[in-house]
Amino acid sequence: MRILRPTLLLLCLLSAAPVMASEPVNPDPLEAINRPIFIFNERMDQYLLKPAARGYHAITPDPLEVGVDNFFRNLRDVNTTLNSLLQGKFGGAAQAGGRFLLNSTIGILGLFDVATRMGVEPLRTDFGQTLAVWGVPEGPYLMVPLFGPRTMRSGVGTVFDAYTSVEVAIDDVRLRNSLIGLELVSSRVELLKAEDLISGDRYIFIRDAYLQQRRALINDGEVEDTFSDFGDEEWPDEL
Template sequence: MLFKRLRQGVLFSAMTLAAAAPVSAVASENDPWEGYNRAMFSFNETVDKYALKPVAQGYRFVMPDMAEKGVSNFFGNLGDIRSAVNSALQGKGDDALTSVARIVFNSTFGLAGLIDVATPMGLEKHPEGFGQTLAVWGMDSGPYVVLPFLGPSTVRDGIGLVPDWYLTPVTYVDDVPTRNTLYGLALIDARAQLLQAEQIVSGDKYIFVRDAYLQRREYLIHDGNIPVQYDDNDF
């Protein structure tokens, strides 16, 4: 479960899109638990400040760029398994087949996923999760919620973590030290990728992250074709 969230950058992913995401008035309406959420957000920020961020900075400092890219590609390849299954569940046959093809090519010619050979071949990533599948099936997002350690989410996305956890190959690694090492490496890699992105944060960081996260989820659910909502006064 943690692996999946980290690969999506859920812990701090909103930062990467905030530069292009205007503040949404609707977002505040989806946040009835703001008191709790702000407290949990502060807790997560403290954990990041004293644990995750320093480790990620050290990781980026000592890791050669090529090696760091290889680690990211490896976990991205594993994430394509989740995307393939959820694309199929959403009725997106072409996207599901593309994800399967990515897995095959990257796992073989890409040396177990360390090299992304699929993207240059025109096989683009189609990130999907069960939270998105539930949205396609008609389930409302529910309130915005900040999860301990995992960061921004919604009730629907939180429920989606459970089946996605079973679609994470690392979950089935029998050797506990190896499994925990992979989880830890995924965490560090995901955090390291966001070191530069967090510089774009401005104003109230809680609102900044919340609004960008919710807009990002809408973007993914609608595959970039977000429906325009008109106010009654527009007519």
């Protein structure tokens, strides 16, 4: 986690001043800055992360790949539990906490999602949504180097969620960074499935998809407009 701290700190500093400002009419006033960062991220993904994800997907047996994905989703239930409590959603906290306990024990450290089979459905929330519940404005759209799309509000939420994650409590630096790297590659495998849906200007498509995904999360799944390019496809948890 220490290797991520300079970027997270920079994000926090960038977010501190404007986060309490009124909601901007233009969601992307920083487009002139965001586009070059987007191009940089695309190149890094093209030459590093995407090949690693494809290689991982090619050599990893499907049951093991699903188990790894379940493992990291189980860790995220800890953040969901904490944020549900901060939002005053105690039922959601009990649901996420119950999932974590079931999957960490019966599901063998989360490798098997037994909670869903037992009827305890997955729930997702983060500190960006917590800030929204507290009345913090969304702020402008921001493309963060290496980390991808954010809003000012969700960017601050990312910092909080990173420092309250299970991984950060691991003292062994090599193990901690290995888990972070594996989670990054595993998450990128999930996004391979969504790439065929992207059309037109990739920057605009990804920006609009991210903003709608965030607003759906903030509104507990309710969105005002339908993003027609999605059709009936289900997007991964993170874009």
